[in-house]
Amino acid sequence: LITAHARAGRVADARSLFDEMPEKNAVSWSAMVNGYVQAGDGREALRVFSQMQAQGVRPDDTVLVGVLAACPQLGALEQGKWVHGYLRANNIRMTVFLGTALVDMYAKCGEVQLGMEVFEGMKDKNVLAWTTMIKGLAMHGRGSDSLVLFSQMESSGVKPDDIAFIGALCACTHTGLVDKGRQLFNSMVNNYGIKPKIEHYGCMVDLLARNGLLSEARDMVEKMPMKPDALIWGALMAGCRFHKNVELAEYVIKHWIELEPDKSGAYVLLGNIYSASGRHASAREIRHLMREKGVEKTPGCSNVEINGVIHQFIVGDLSHPRIKDILTKWYEIDSRIRLERRLRA
Numbered sequence: 001l002i003t004a005h006a007r008a009g010r011v012a013d014a015r016s017l018f019d020e021m022p023e024k025n026a027v028s029w030s031a032m033v034n035g036y037v038q039a040g041d042g043r044e045a046l047r048v049f050s051q052m053q054a055q056g057v058r059p060d061d062t063v064l065v066g067v068l069a070a071c072p073q074l075g076a077l078e079q080g081k082w083v084h085g086y087l088r089a090n091n092i093r094m095t096v097f098l099g100t101a102l103v104d105m106y107a108k109c110g111e112v113q114l115g116m117e118v119f120e121g122m123k124d125k126n127v128l129a130w131t132t133m134i135k136g137l138a139m140h141g142r143g144s145d146s147l148v149l150f151s152q153m154e155s156s157g158v159k160p161d162d163i164a165f166i167g168a169l170c171a172c173t174h175t176g177l178v179d180k181g182r183q184l185f186n187s188m189v190n191n192y193g194i195k196p197k198i199e200h201y202g203c204m205v206d207l208l209a210r211n212g213l214l215s216e217a218r219d220m221v222e223k224m225p226m227k228p229d230a231l232i233w234g235a236l237m238a239g240c241r242f243h244k245n246v247e248l249a250e251y252v253i254k255h256w257i258e259l260e261p262d263k264s265g266a267y268v269l270l271g272n273i274y275s276a277s278g279r280h281a282s283a284r285e286i287r288h289l290m291r292e293k294g295v296e297k298t299p300g301c302s303n304v305e306i307n308g309v310i311h312q313f314i315v316g317d318l319s320h321p322r323i324k325d326i327l328t329k330w331y332e333i334d335s336r337i338r339l340e341r342r343l344r345a
Helices: 002-007 011-020 026-038 042-054 061-074 077-089 096-108 112-121 127-139 143-155 162-175 178-190 198-210 214-223 230-243 246-259 265-276 280-293 323-344
Strands: 301-306 309-314
Touching: 002 011, 002 026, 011 026, 026 042, 026 061, 042 061, 061 077, 061 096, 077 096, 096 112, 096 127, 112 127, 127 143, 127 162, 143 162, 162 178, 162 198, 178 198, 198 214, 198 230, 214 230, 214 246, 230 246, 230 265, 246 265, 265 280
Parallel strands: none
Antiparallel strands: 301 309
């Protein structure tokens, strides 16, 4: 019941049911931890896990995988390392299930090399394990290594699935390998019989747009067998911004706004393109249009883990107890950067 409530998006009901249970075992604790992870509430997932430990309940594979999935949501690398240490200290066998979760956690928390060490130490690897490592390398700009690993997966006899191709195409994007991206896209269809999904088209549009092939990217969007979503238009828009193509940007925003009329992303990007192109009056018109429609820019948010404590920062929020020290240090860093730039100029 807890799992059913959580999967239905009713995590509060799941928690109420969990709290009412007179007895809880590893399965019920695991259901609650994973319920919070699925809801995107990693903070509460880790809090429940701490309560589980305090109750003396021994965690099983399922709850540990849930904890590892919660760590990237908060940037809680130390908690993830604790799980890794727990596995080694208790001689728990590194299953594909646990190994893949560890690789994913390390990659998403910025320690891709540690993830690679776990991956290389895994005795058994399925397509998900290979794909997780391929995507992790691509995520950190190691596109060439990612593509080498993709080739090794094929050579090892593991058949890549549609998710693996997304990882490989992302690697091409990060390394600017347009021809390799085209080759992989065609191989996916012709050699493996995989029908491209919107995510594959999104990778290709992003790859083409980033590398200035905006006309080809637009053609791909217009010829897609499915209706482009906001991510597709956003990828094309990002290319317009980088290459300062105002005309195509105006075409893109008409379609993007139809999908997300109340979100700020499209407006902000177009305003930035206008500003970069010297059309400051047009940029002001975009900001006026946003105010007129009541569209507000979503503030950025980031989490930083220091000595096991997670600190959250939101743009414009000055409530952190050490905000004065933080700002002082930031001004010092900013001054050093500006001085270095002047010395290099």
